[in-house]
Amino acid sequence: MYRTIAMKRILMPSVKTKITKRALIVSEAAKLFKEKGFGGASMRDLAEKVGMEAASIYHHIRSKEELLEEICFGLAKTYETQLSEIEQQKIGYPEKIEALIAFHVQLIIEDVNAVSVLNNDWKYLSSEKMIDFKTMRKDYEKRFAALISKGIEAGVFKNVNVSIALFTILSSLRWVELWYKPTRGVTKEDLAKNISAILMNGVKA
Amino acid sequence: MYRTIAMKRILMPSVKTKITKRALIVSEAAKLFKEKGFGGASMRDLAEKVGMEAASIYHHIRSKEELLEEICFGLAKTYETQLSEIEQQKIGYPEKIEALIAFHVQLIIEDVNAVSVLNNDWKYLSSEKMIDFKTMRKDYEKRFAALISKGIEAGVFKNVNVSIALFTILSSLRWVELWYKPTRGVTKEDLAKNISAILMNGVKA
DNA sequence: AAAACTAACTAACGTTTGTTAGTTTTATAA
């Protein structure tokens, strides 16, 4: 007991350093993958960004693909967690959709690199991991769609085609990633509000 | 004079063959780029698809990038032409937007490979060509935005944020490419109509 | 003080990449 704690205290610094370095590598990898795509980003590029040789990176990670997996599945987990929470909240369906829209926008602004990788580079996952990824995504979409369906049944949404509505909403959100620049002078709250307004009420006068 | 015509007639068949083969290469390249991305698709992959050796492809094209350019700029031209026509039509602004939506949907269904390459692989263009591409795209977006702005001024659209409305519409359309499958049992007309309905009137009851 | 561990390095591996050069086959015209 006593010994365990003591060991932890002593080991802390080196362990902490390792974790930090690894996190730096993952973070820079996300930035690089976003810029050049998974295939276009080389380990030597990445090495330069983190200030070491390409081979040295393998002291911290197992493979290039492990980086991709960590980015994709880490973020997927975040999406799932937040969806679960919103599902449980006792608010109306329009408010649930609006909350999801706000969450998506916030996530993009907070971690645009990871979101970009999740959106664009998941197809470079190994076929095993890709199956897992697609399963998670399909699950997410189904639960999102269910919120729309229930809203229609409850009479708070028009009788739209659920699939098309779902993909219209998700698509609109996906591309905040490409479009958003802090310099544009739009806060994330404004952005979420405007997107919600268009999707909820349309553009027609 | 006489000689020129004679030569043309004689050369025709072989020229035609060349054009056809080249078109096949470009078409298969689009399919391959969509599947694996520009970086992930090798010339040897492409060669196999068109039934020849990789080196032989260079009898028909100058470089791999030339394929990318042909796909991107060819389609960009199509978009521009159609936008020009719709701009000139004497219909209301909502109808113009709806016409553009229908056009985007149709183009995706007709030539999903090229649209996918245009959407995802333009960033692998050489920096020179990329500038041209971005200029064309910006021009397209500006003219699309102008239709929304004028609609607002005319009082047929709500006073929405034009940029956000524009990117919401374009985003929704971009992802038809990823989503649409003929097997889903939705005609392109239905699809365009449903998307238009949501963007024009929203989902809220 | 010895042993073990950490984190970096250099060098090199075997592949794959886009592309070029030179040669052979195929198709067409005279």
Added chain:
DNA sequence: TTATAAAACTAACAAACGTTAGTTAGTTTT
């Protein structure tokens, strides 16, 4: 049938790729 041009081939290139091996210096544990 023969000359010619087109379209394919084989072989090879240099560069870049992800990754492994072996080593070194510095730190921590025994």
